[in-house]
Amino acid sequence: EVQLVESGGDLVQPGGSLRLSCAASGFTVSSFYMTWVRQAPGKGLEWVSVIYSGGSTYYADSVKGRFTLSRDNSQNTLYLQMNSLRSEDTAVYYCARDRVPTKPGASDIWGQGTVVTVSS
Amino acid sequence: EIVMTQSPATLSVSPGERATLSCRASQSFSSNLAWYQQKPGQAPRLLIYGASTRATGIPARFSGSGSGTEFTLTISSLQSEDFAVYYCQQYNNWPRTFGQGTKVEIK
Numbered sequence: 704e705v706q707l708v709e710s711g712g713d714l715v716q717p718g719g720s721l722r723l724s725c726a727a728s729g730f731t732v733s734s735f736y737m738t739w740v741r742q743a744p745g746k747g748l749e750w751v752s753v754i755y756s757g758g759s760t761y762y763a764d765s766v767k768g769r770f771t772l773s774r775d776n777s778q779n780t781l782y783l784q785m786n787s788l789r790s791e792d793t794a795v796y797y798c799a800r801d802r803v804p805t806k807p808g809a810s811d812i813w814g815q816g817t818v819v820t821v822s823s
Numbered sequence: 824e825i826v827m828t829q830s831p832a833t834l835s836v837s838p839g840e841r842a843t844l845s846c847r848a849s850q851s852f853s854s855n856l857a858w859y860q861q862k863p864g865q866a867p868r869l870l871i872y873g874a875s876t877r878a879t880g881i882p883a884r885f886s887g888s889g890s891g892t893e894f895t896l897t898i899s900s901l902q903s904e905d906f907a908v909y910y911c912q913q914y915n916n917w918p919r920t921f922g923q924g925t926k927v928e929i930k
């Protein structure tokens with residue numbers, strides 16, 4: 704079964720760090736564009752970051768310089784390292800897979816989400 | 824950045840009726856637009872990609888149209904399971920951007 708499972712969400716103080724994981728099964732993450740999308744409580748969806756099948760990364764301005772997206776091909780897992788966390792980073796974080804291998808596109812597979820709360 | 828604007832914010836519809844949701848882009852692009860459905864406590868679900876192609880397993884009552892700056896999602900006959908929030912997203916440019924969502928509620 705094609706599936707994504709996020710983990711690592713937690714309560715963290717402002718200025719702190721957290722690493723989210725997204726474990727894939729049923730497909731190879733390195734063959735697809737993989738993205739992170741977040742949703743603040745009661746708000747809409749916000750695109751956060753992408754890792755290309757070739758390994759390049761791109762970030763939303765709101766997280767650039769603070770978040771780092773990486774991939775462990777041997778574990779078939781994505782990692783989102785989040786540093787210098789702010790209250791406005793509080794959200795459910797989803798990882799998602801673009802539909803077509805090696806090409807950017809709509810996201811057809813989503814994880815269930817992991818909750819990050821930034822608060823003192 | 825392409826700004827996506829959805830209207831209306833809330834749409835009240837009776838079961839069996841037709842619902843028409845709009846999405847406008849601040850810049851023109853061809854067809855790299857998706858629609859997602861989200862129910863409370865769930866992840867988004869892909870409905871439409873390429874502005875008009877239904878994703879796998881999506882019922883035929885969902886249809887998408889448009890290009891340029893104006894896009895539309897139509898639900899021909901609302902079923903109880905269709906009451907949810909719907910988001911459009913452009914994937915033509917980075918950063919990808921979503922509309923703010925349209926909530927389809929029971930009238």
